[in-house]
Amino acid sequence: MSGREEIEHLKVRVAFSEVGGTRIELISPSSGDHELMQHLKEQGEGLHHIAFKVRDIKQSLEELNKMGIRLAEGRPKGKGHGGKEIAFLNQDDTNGVLIELCQEKRQKPRGG
Numbered sequence: 834m835s836g837r838e839e840i841e842h843l844k845v846r847v848a849f850s851e852v853g854g855t856r857i858e859l860i861s862p863s864s865g866d867h868e869l870m871q872h873l874k875e876q877g878e879g880l881h882h883i884a885f886k887v888r889d890i891k892q893s894l895e896e897l898n899k900m901g902i903r904l905a906e907g908r909p910k911g912k913g914h915g916g917k918e919i920a921f922l923n924q925d926d927t928n929g930v931l932i933e934l935c936q937e938k939r940q941k942p943r944g945g
Contacts (some may be wrong), residue, residue: 887934906921918938
């Protein structure tokens with residue numbers, strides 16, 4: 834693993850590794866009442882979702898909305914690991930596949 838992080842507000846622990854230009858993340862609920870617990874009980878361990886890095890999450894979501902693809906829970910999820918902006922798409926609109934969009938944390942411009 835190349836890194837680990839606990840994301841308290843999402844109640845998950847994440848471990849990740851870079852493999853051939855692709856990041857593999859292992860996610861574990863850090864709370865017994867987490868929404869992933871039901872998924873684990875019903876589906877067991879395995880693939881949960883696929884994430885795509887986007888340059889501008891707001892613009893990407895607007896374009897997807899125009900195509901009839903909605904957000905899961907009707908809203909972006911907020912900050913993920915490393916301060917990334919994240920949002921999940923509604924599985925009813927993506928053939929049952931849970932898809933996450935993530936935008937790298939924007940760097941503040943250097944003053945001077």
